[in-house]
Amino acid sequence: MHILLTGGAGFIGSNFVKMVLAARPNVRITNLDVLTYSGNLENLSDVQNHPRYRFVKGDILDTATVAPLMEEADCVVHMAAESHVDRSIMDSGPFIRTNVVGTQVLLDCWRRSRGGERVSKQAGRFVYVSTDEVYGSLPLGRPELLFTEQTPLKGNSPYSASKLGGDVLASAYHHTFGMDICITRCSNNHGPYQFPEKVIPLFVTNLIENKQVPLYGDGQNVRDWLHVDDHCEAILTVLEKGRSGEAYNIGGNNEKSNLELTHAILWLMGKGPEMIKPVADRPGHDRRYAIDASKIKAELGWEPTRSAWPKALESTVRWYVDNQAWWRNVKSGAYRAYYEKQYGNRG
Ligand SMILES: NC(=O)c1ccc[n+]([C@@H]2O[C@H](COP(=O)([O-])OP(=O)(O)OC[C@H]3O[C@@H](n4cnc5c(N)ncnc54)[C@H](O)[C@@H]3O)[C@@H](O)[C@H]2O)c1
Known part of the structure; x- marks a missing residue:
């Protein structure tokens, strides 16, 4: 099998490449990535040859680059974003261009490469790597409420x-053209090679540099944390065994407030609460x-095995x-300029 992977030089993509090469001796991977600020070939230096x-x-928006790669591929895992x-x-x-228009370009190129108007289900699977953020936000204090695949987007x-634009386009192309498309919606990931603007690498690297960690608002926002290896395994499971046209939630059963997460990191790094710098909240912070994630467990037998807290953290x-x-x-x-703009005047 030959996978065309988009965005494979980023955090999840580079972990996915290594996991698949190690776990599937008959699979080849072509990694199409334009190398934005978060794409880094150093993540892949141990497999580059x-x-x-x-x-x-190359850019997923560039049909001339994408189309010939699709001719050679048996399936697509689309995670460039x-x-x-x-x-x-x-x-x-840039979010609308890459995440919406880029997804449309890929879907159209895939459809054309598989024969046009109505595409046979045998023509090759397209997995769209979406996110749990397409479900909006849940209130605090209602632990019984969870996102299911039926939750309105x-x-x-x-x-x-x-x-969400890419997510609904992917379902629309399944519905309209009969394309073999699956969607994965995963919670927050952590693990090696995550760009240090995201909270865990940001906090750990700041603490190593003896800098404070910027905590948004009251710190009560809750996320479900999953180790990236579990996410990669779930994507491969959906690629190999998922039912065409279905979306699958992927989660770690591991809800933590940002404040809990921050204290856990401080404790692991041997630092005290004086290293927390409260900053004004993110506008519209979910x-x-x-x-x-009971559907993927019941249907495909996947469940997280590497995300148990605090070992995974x-x-x-x-x-x-x-x-x-x-x-x-x-x-x-360039990262420094971004950091200054984001947190510089936010005390
Ligand atoms: N990180 C998470 O916690 C998380 C959770 C759920 C879903 N996701 C989804 O997983 C995917 C990967 O996330 P990540 O955290 O690895 O992101 P990332 O920012 O680390 O990686 C994104 C990659 O996409 C590439 N890219 C961006 N625009 C491109 C374009 N126009 N053409 C080609 N390549 C392009 C970048 O160069 C980079 O290598 C995304 O689709 C994201 O929405 C992430």
Whole structure:
């Protein structure tokens, strides 16, 4: 099998490439990535010469690049995206271009490469990697409420609205053209190679540099944390065994408030609460995301095995402590300008 993967130089993509190459000896991967600020070929340096792996630098919006790659592929795993909510609040343009229009370009190229109007189900699967953020937000104090695949979709930030655009386009192409499409909607990931603008690597690397950690608002916002290895395994499971046209929730059964997460990181790093710097809340900050992942467990037999807290968090924190060359390189240059703009005047 030959997978065309988009966005494979990012956090989840680079972990996915390594996991699939190791777990599936008959699978080849072509990684199409334009290398935005969050795409980093260093993430893949240990597999760059692997005989079943190929990197192509290119934009998912560019039909001339995408179309010939699709001719060679048996299936597509689409995870290229602008992925950071705070950046989408600063400028939503790149989010709409990549996450909505880019997804449409890929879907149309895939449809054409599989024969046009009505596409046979045998023509090859397209997996759209969506997010739990397309379900909007749950209130605090109602632990019985969880996102299921039936929860109405609602994009509360420009990021989630743009992912929702790609998500509904993917279902529409299944419905209209009969294309073999599955959608995955996952909770917050953590693990190696996450760009240090996201909360866990941001906090750990700040603490190593003896800088405070910026905590939004009252710190009560809740997220369900999943180790990236579990997410990658779930995407592969959906690619191989998912039912065509279905969406699958993926979660870690591991809800933590940002304050709980912050204290856990401080404790692991041997630091005290004086290292917390409260900052003004993110506009429109979703209160709680919580996933009911019973469908993927019942239908496909997937459940998280590497996300149990606090061991999973500990291994992620350890990775950033042990791999300082990686993030010090990343945390320079353009990143500094972004960080100043985001947190500089927010005291
Ligand atoms: N990180 C999470 O917690 C999480 C949770 C659920 C879903 N997701 C989804 O998983 C996917 C991957 O997320 P991530 O955290 O690895 O993001 P990331 O920002 O680390 O990686 C995104 C990758 O996409 C590439 N890319 C961006 N625009 C492109 C374009 N126009 N053409 C080609 N490549 C392009 C970037 O260069 C980068 O390598 C995204 O679709 C995201 O919405 C992420």
